[in-house]
Amino acid sequence: MTSHKLTVALESRSYSIHIGSGLIKAGGDSLLLPRLRGHHGVVVTNTTIAPLYLRQVQEWLAAAGYESTAIILPDGEEFKNHEVLQRLYHEMFQAGVQRNGFVCALGGGVVGDLAGYAAATYMRGIDLIQVPTTVLAQVDSSIGGKNGVNLDVGKNLVGTTYQPRVVISDVDFIASLPEREFLCGLGEVVKYGLLAGADFISFLEMNRVEIAERKPRSLAIMTHSCSRIKADFVVRDEHDLLGVRAALNLGHTVAHALEKTYAYQKLGHGEAVAVGLVCALALSQTMKLLSEAAFQRALKLLDLYGLPMLVPADADPEILVNLMRRDKKAGRGLSMVLLRGLGDPFLDENIDAGLLREIIDKCKKPLVVA
Ligand code: NAD
Ligand code: GLY
Numbered sequence: 001m002t003s004h005k006l007t008v009a010l011e012s013r014s015y016s017i018h019i020g021s022g023l024i025k026a027g028g029d030s031l032l033l034p035r036l037r038g039h040h041g042v043v044v045t046n047t048t049i050a051p052l053y054l055r056q057v058q059e060w061l062a063a064a065g066y067e068s069t070a071i072i073l074p075d076g077e078e079f080k081n082h083e084v085l086q087r088l089y090h091e092m093f094q095a096g097v098q099r100n101g102f103v104c105a106l107g108g109g110v111v112g113d114l115a116g117y118a119a120a121t122y123m124r125g126i127d128l129i130q131v132p133t134t135v136l137a138q139v140d141s142s143i144g145g146k147n148g149v150n151l152d153v154g155k156n157l158v159g160t161t162y163q164p165r166v167v168i169s170d171v172d173f174i175a176s177l178p179e180r181e182f183l184c185g186l187g188e189v190v191k192y193g194l195l196a197g198a199d200f201i202s203f204l205e206m207n208r209v210e211i212a213e214r215k216p217r218s219l220a221i222m223t224h225s226c227s228r229i230k231a232d233f234v235v236r237d238e239h240d241l242l243g244v245r246a247a248l249n250l251g252h253t254v255a256h257a258l259e260k261t262y263a264y265q266k267l268g269h270g271e272a273v274a275v276g277l278v279c280a281l282a283l284s285q286t287m288k289l290l291s292e293a294a295f296q297r298a299l300k301l302l303d304l305y306g307l308p309m310l311v312p313a314d315a316d317p318e319i320l321v322n323l324m325r326r327d328k329k330a331g332r333g334l335s336m337v338l339l340r341g342l343g344d345p346f347l348d349e350n351i352d353a354g355l356l357r358e359i360i361d362k363c364k365k366p367l368v369v370a
Contacts, residue, residue: 004224008143008231010163010238017143017167017231019224021216024131024170025056030064034165036127038100040067042092044115045106046075049133052176057106057131068104069095073111077264080110080150082158088118102127102165108134108181109141113159116147120162128164133173135185136270139192139226142167144234144245155256161239169227171219182214184270186305191250191277192226194298195233197343200225201301208304247345250337251276254360257323261315267308274307275363282367283351283359284338294342299368311364317357324356 003020018032043061045054050072061068071091073084092103103126105115112130119128130142148159174182193201203225204211210218230248237244254276258267267275281298284290302309325334334356335349 004220006224006228006231008163009235013145013163015164015166017169017227019138019169019171019227020220021170021172023168024053024060024172030060032166032168033061033064033066033129036066036100036102036129036165038098038102038127039065040096040098041069041102041104041127042071042095042097043068043104043106044071044073044088044111044118046073046111048075049107049111053106053133053173057104061104066102069097071095073114075110077110077150077155080114082149085114085118085149088114089122092118092122097122097126099123099126102129104129104131105142106131106133108132108137112137112141113147113156114149116145116162116164117149117159120147120160125162128162130164130167132167132169134177134181135174135223136181136188138169138171138174138223139185140188140230140248142169143227143230145238167227169223171216171223174214174219180268183306184268184273186211187251187270187272187274187277187307189222189226190302190305190307191248191273192229193301194277194281194339194342195247195250195345196225196229197341200229201297201342204301205304212305243347246347247337250339250345251280253324253327253336254279254320256327257320258311258315260323261319262312266312271308274302274309275311277302278309278367279311279356279359279363280336280338282363283336283356284340286355286359287338289338289340291341294339295367296369298342303368309363309368310366311360313364315360315364317360320360321353321357325353 006017058068103115103119105112132138132142145161145163148156151157193204207218233245251273255272258272285295334351336351337345338348
């Protein structure tokens with residue numbers, strides 16, 4: 001299978017994303033790696049991924065002339081914190097990582113965010129290689145340089161924007177991903193469809209079976225498209241200052257409030273994003289920004305992929321809207337990404353709270369027309 005390559009064009013911080021099957025294995029193409037500053041670094045991963053892929057990645061690095069020490073972290077969002085970060089710095093130091101060393105982040109978004117933050121800050125910044133192993137990490141978190149850790153008072157409150165030297169998305173890793181994590185990743189994939197418009201939506205409509213069966217060729221095309229869409233928003237607004245990169249938060253304002261309300265137990269992130277997309281679509285349609293036909297096409301796409309689409313019956317719109325006002329990305333008023341059409345997102349910083357409460361209530365019942 002051919003691999004796909006794209007460039008995130010950020011001047012001196014530009015880097016390649018390689019996407020395909022069989023990219024990382026002993027004898028795989030080590031030329032995918034850029035020239036790193038030194039020859040020794042660490043592979044940071046977790047207890048679930050290490051037995052599956054660590055050896056393969058270390059052998060692949062070795063074949064390219066890079067020696068690595070493994071650092072294996074506990075698995076879980078609850079470990080994306082300063083305590084584990086301290087341990088990580090300490091183990092990097094013990095492993096002899098120097099200013100010219102590297103961090104290779106092997107895992108999902110949790111490992112990627114932690115290891116990315118460590119790479120950005122250890123000795124004021126060392127080379128970072130992202131090797132994402134979940135759909136979410138391949139289509140989203142490994143691209144664009146955001147990293148960080150959680151605080152007790154909220155998620156992702158400490159972090160930096162620090163670009164990797166390369167991202168290697170080997171879709172073979174997706175074969176072992178638990179079904180629910182796979183589905184959560186697809187929530188983000190559908191989000192990209194709504195951000196990008198008709199062409200990618202048509203691809204997703206026509207290739208559902210192959211994607212659901214995790215056929216490497218279809219996963220690679222899907223991941224390539226999502227990566228291209230994300231990279232495009234990132235290069236136009238690397239530091240999230242212009243309201244352009246903010247469009248990537250389509251569905252996320254409601255999603256974050258739902259996740260918080262249910263203490264991150266009831267809905268996975270991608271599932272909450274799917275419900276958040278329905279709310280953003282319904283608000284856009286009610287505000288006459290989005291046609292009924294576009295609205296129904298988007299809902300049918302979420303339905304086709306078996307994503308949850310209903311706001312839980314016991315969710316209190318008042319509480320959700322109050323949480324949204326306090327969202328890290330909310331700005332001064334109540335803001336949300338809406339759609340003027342499929343592929344035409346914008347950040348509305350003046351959302352009518354009363355209307356949003358009505359929409360949240362409305363989204364407790366199915367809106368898709370059979
Ligand atoms: P995750 O990293 O927790 O991975 C999900 C689960 O799948 C974990 O148990 C993990 O060990 C396991 N796993 C990973 N790859 C596997 C594989 N190939 N086979 C079997 N099991 C595998 O979750 P995630 O959804 O990848 O990432 C969520 C995190 O990403 C959150 O912390 C979120 O804040 C962050 N995030 C960051 C950005 C960004 O731009 N930096 C964007 C979106 C999300
Ligand atoms: N995940 C949103 C961003 O990278 O900006």
